[in-house]
Amino acid sequence: MAADTPHRNLIIEGDNFDSLRLLNTTHAGKIRVIYIDPPYNTGNKDWVYNDSYVGKNDRWRHSQWLEFLYQRLTLARDLLTPDGVIMVSINDENRARLELLMDEIFPGMRIGSLVWRTKDSTSRTESNLSEVHEHVLVYGREGFSFQGSSKSTKKYKNRDNDPRGPWNIDPLTVNADRFERAGFFYPLQNPKNGFWYPCDPDRVWAYASEKIIEDIARIRSGSMEHWIREEKIIFPNSEDERVVIWNTLEELKLAIKKGDVPVTPKRKKPLISEDTPNLEFWVGKPVGFGRPGFKKHWSDLNSYVNPLSSWISRANEQLDEDDIHILVSPNAGAGTEVIQEVFGSRVFSYPKPPALIKELLKQASKPQDIILDFFAGSGTTGQAVLELNADDKGQRSFILCSSTESNDKEPNKNICRDVCAERMRRVIQGYNQKPGYSSIQGGEFAYIQLEKMEVADLHFELDPKHSFQLLALRRFQVAMPVPEGSIKLLGRIDDCDFLICNEVNEYTVQEILNWTRNHAVSKLAIYCNRPESLQEQLSSNGVQANCYSLIDSLMFVQGADYDN
Ligand SMILES: C[S@@+](CC[C@H](N)C(=O)[O-])C[C@H]1O[C@@H](n2cnc3c(N)ncnc32)[C@H](O)[C@@H]1O
Structure with a gap:
């Protein structure tokens, strides 16, 4: 760390209520991403209210927890940029309570919640339900959106030199049955070779036929005939396709009995049955066993970005990532493994895996953002920010607020100094054969301890050092x-x-x-x-x-x- 350069990364020691009040005077409207992992109010004395640990039998356990978070979240709200976002980890038990609180503090900002699979193994309870997931609640201001991922062009080819460019085959059916959409249920004929295709009664064609609906102009999506004229309907290739003519109704009924009729592509459900209306229609006609599709051109796409899935997957899950971007995270235990690697022992319980936070930040942040975690604990968010910057050459900076966790029994305990800041030091230096980070890569931070002063005493107690630091933070968001x-x-x-x-x-x-x-x-x-x-x-x-x-x-x- 060069001694005379400004520090964009900050670690602030103390109760986060005070840290947030300070940040409100220095970073109001400047923070684009907040991630927090507050105490979950498990009843296992995982947080302190009015100087004492809150346990399972505390009568006002939930109210106290909500009040504790309310005070901090309202301060945090004012720090967000106009396109800012706050993401909060929470367990299943307290999700509903927290979500209602967040709805109140961040009205109209609810984006949704992500579900993260924390464990593979079961931990059976009396109810035989094994809880293996947690949530991340996401509240964003109007201008916020996740990055998603670029749609892949892999499936778009131009097999027929179509001047409109590469295309892919989309299904030509929609999720509605023949009773819901009568005008969309009809036999479809390929005008080029005369082959007929039965309609799936449970998933009718996506476009109505002009032969059935008189006032077709009313249908905004256009008629099937329109799309055929536009050469957007792609029929199976006649050379490869199986085509059958049933000469009598008996022949057809025998084929139905044997299941030798066209079927749906995936579930292989027969598309002609004894219940098919006007069954005689299919006698004496060439019937194709393939399925027509819609020719979707790359240039037709409304968006070239795949949205983020609300499901955070595990690396061992099989993913079908065609139209959606799925985050992948290790299990919760991976957080402890990283602590063990950095310190050689488990100096902090239940840290989040840096890979999870990194994935979230990769989706939620831009390369120049300031990222705040005001329940920073062991500093996982700081490590995730450095790792992400190294991956995409970003210039994100972090602000970590962590308490000392000192109490009457352990007056000298200082999680912020001895775990959070020490972890960042070791990560910056490089640990376990992992490379460190130069100050240009964000490998630096200022450690700030809060000192409370009464306004009346300000004239007497404020020294040049305090004034300088406060104004540097306020004017330039750096500590120097x-x-x-x-x-x-x-x-x-x-x-x-x-x-x-x-x-x-x-x-x-x-x-x-x-x-x-x-x-x-x-x-x-x-x-x-x-x-x-x-x-x-x-x-x-x-x-x-x-x-x-x-x-x-x-x-x-x-x-x-x-x-x-
Ligand atoms: C669930 S842990 C966060 C762990 C963190 N995500 C990590 O990966 O290390 C919650 C942390 O919030 C801290 N905390 C609780 N109350 C606080 C307060 N009023 N101010 C600052 N930190 C607080 C606790 O000491 C604990 O370290």
Whole structure:
């Protein structure tokens, strides 16, 4: 980690209520993806409310948990960008409660829920139901969508040199029966060779016939005859196809009895039976045993993206990924295996597998996003962000908020420092023969400890270090080592330098006058203790600067410092 470079990745130690309040002053509207894995309220004392662990028999267990999450989720909501998303892991038992809470906090933002298979093995309960899944609830703002995946052109070929380009055969039937759609149930004839095709009574043709429906213009999808004229209906190749003529009704009935009639392609269900209306129609006609289809051209597709499936699959499952993108994740135990690899022991219980979070982030995030996890625990989300950036050369940054988990029995326990931050250090250095990450690849972070101050004491307790860090986060969303000197550079936007000057005096005014000359900028924005006086002195010396009250800028988030 280079000491003097800004840190875009942050690990914040403390109760996440305080961390989120800080982030509301520094990152409001700037975070595109939030992933959290909060305590599930299992009753196994997995979380603390009002300084004590909540157990199974606590009378207000569920209300307390909901209140605890409500406070944090409402703060988190304001951090999201206009196309931001929040994804929350939850077990089956508490999904409904959490979903109702999220509906209230994020009205109109529900995208859906993903189901993740956590285990293969059974853990039988008295009810003989083995719970092997968890949920990820997804709430996104209006501009959000998952990435999905590009549709494959693999199946689209141009076997007949069609000038409209490559095509694939789509089914020519729809999910409706002959009673629901009478005008769509009729024998179909190939006009080129006269062969006939029976209609499936349980899945009728996708297009009505002009011979049956008089007012065909009313049918927006177009008639079968229209699509035949357009050469969009593809009939089986006459050379390969089996074609039969039953000369008498008895011959036909015998064929029905033997099952020797056209059948549906997959389930092999006979398409002509004793119940077929007007059975005599099929006597004396050439009947094709193949199935006609719809010629769907690549250029016809409404979208070239496969949507994300709500089912998160396991690597050992057989996938049919033609029209949908399925995430693949290892089981829950893989999270512990990674912890074991990084630390040599199981220093944290029930971490999520980085591969799962990486898959979710790959779908939900863009390469420049800031990703927040305010129940970061062992820091899995941070590792997933680094791995994903390495895969797609992204520049995502992470903010991890983790508690110490210290209590009366273990006052020195510090999960945030000793597990979360230590894990990130080891991942950045490289572990178990895995390569590390350079700072250009995001292999760096700043560790922030929160210090609470009363507003009334701010004037006395705020030191230059605090001011500098807070303003750097607020203005540039980075944490930086505090530079030496009485004039400190926060950052640059275009040709304007943002400076902090704690004490306006003769010496510092002179330093600022020299600044524009020495640093090739034409404008200055300066936070200081006497803004009016400084502005006057600078302008009388011909230096263009906007000066702001340092204390006001720290206390009021929306203020002069944002108007530059
Ligand atoms: C289920 S674990 C998250 C595990 C994480 N996904 C991982 O893979 O390591 C929930 C974490 O939230 C932390 N936590 C609970 N209450 C918190 C609070 N008020 N502020 C910050 N963290 C808290 C717990 O200490 C625990 O580490």
